[in-house]
Amino acid sequence: MKPHRGRAVAALAAAALVLATAACGQAAQSGRQPNGGTGPPHTGGFTIGLLLPANQADRWQRFDRPLIESRVRELCSDCTVRYSPSGPDAAAQQRQLRALLTSGIDVLILGSVDSRAARPTVRGAAAAGVPVVAYDQLAKGPISGYVSYNGEEIGRLQATALLRALGSNAFRLRIVMLNGSPTDPNAADLKKGALAVLKGRVETAKRYEVLNWDPQIAYADMTAAIADLGPDRIDGVYAANDGLASGAIAALRSASVHPLPPITGQDADLAAVQRIVTGEQFMTVYKPFTPEARAAAEMAVALGRGESVEDIATGTVDNGSRRDIPSVVLEPIALTAETIDTVIRSGKYTTDQICTPDIRSACEEAGLLG
Known part of the structure; x- marks a missing residue:
């Protein structure tokens, strides 16, 4: 049985608040597999966090969010998508990201504002057993999947x-x-x-x-x-x-x-x-936003179930923190x-x-x- 979410959230909150530098370094070397998760898969519904920039581009609210939510519902009718927008300021996104993680999510789809600034919290998420799918931007840290365009x-x-x-x-x-x-x-x-x-x-x-x-x-x-x-x-x-x-x-x-x-x-x-x-x-x-959003949703659902994303991925990338990250990189x-x-x-x-x-x-x- 997967550890109780409350315990995972408490561990994550503590890790995120102190940036979990040493602990995260150890977690990165602990043998955790790229498909994320630290325990058995969910047998029922679970919560997927969705954090996207709320910057000048009109796409995030109009296209990406509803497409991701729709695909998650198709794949997992009793799953929940908890959405949080963030502005173009990296510090604000960090605060929102920590709040979203501490609210009790099981997987995170992250469209980061600043890939380097997101690294400590991505590490904290991984340390607490919350795998992260980097969306549209290749975030630093031990992410479990990546979806974007070439x-x-x-x-x-x-x-x-x-x-x-x-x-x-x-x-x-x-x-x-x-x-x-x-x-x-x-x-x-x-x-x-x-x-x-x-x-x-x-x-x-x-x-x-x-x-x-x-x-x-x-x-x-x-x-x-x-x-x-x-x-x-x-x-x-x-x-x-x-x-x-x-x-x-x-x-x-x-x-x-x-x-x-x-x-x-x-x-x-x-x-x-x-x-x-x-x-x-x-x-x-x-x-086209549909294939990008669908691939991210499919990765997130697979990760929440403790499954590999290898069948979803079309290749791998290296983000400087981890090698051979399963990825879907589309053609514009x-x-x-x-x-x-x-x-x-x-x-x-x-x-x-x-x-x-x-x-x-x-x-x-x-x-x-x-």
Whole structure:
């Protein structure tokens, strides 16, 4: 029989409050298997904690959460998903994460804000027998599974699209790079993939790492780049996601730059899709949320039952704390004006959601309206 949840929670609370540094180091070496758990499987329902960022991206509440909850219900009708949103501040997420763990969960799906800052509490969770599935970002610590999209491929798709937009004389042109948050390992993968395509093909005149993927910081960085380079000397903008693209576009608009240079993005946010339709943003990267959410839910249910996730995983990753972590790493899709109807055909958005009255004429030109 599995240890009583109250005892596990008490152990976790104590471990989390003191960061459990020494004890966790011992736990990491105790022979605990990657599929998590320290006792026999649950024979009935159990509680899955779900902690996702509540940042500027519109995806978490609208897509990931309901998709994960729905798949958990399909797999385990008497399981409970206990959801907690967190802001972009790593310290706040740490507090919420500790509260969620001490409330008595059996498995955790974690979309961490700062992968390094999450490490102590992930260790505390593992020490208390609560396996962790890292979601969308590869958290540090002894996680039991990982689900996300191929970050390097996203960067390559963005950079390839940007070069196509710049044309055959791209090697003579200058771009500004607005990379993702330095606290997010996905951002490093994006940059690596983008630079593999852009290096030697364009001049990167300015490069910024935008903390917490904050559009306001992107706006300030882009404003500084315009001041240093001149409003007419920026030929393209590599923006690592749609939030950063929105900040860049606002700064370019404030500087009366017209026409706008080609600008990349990622996440296929509704506002970004509309900007692509109107020609303000050149492209975004679509990561269908359903396969990502389903894989995370399937891993969490398997872990809660004490089962291996090997049959769910399609490969393994190394997060610097543990090797050979079972993982599902999915392939993204590049979207431009020519392919923007993909998000309609896939069911992500309806035509009415995209084609609001103020951009109806642009939708007609893009062929989205019959």
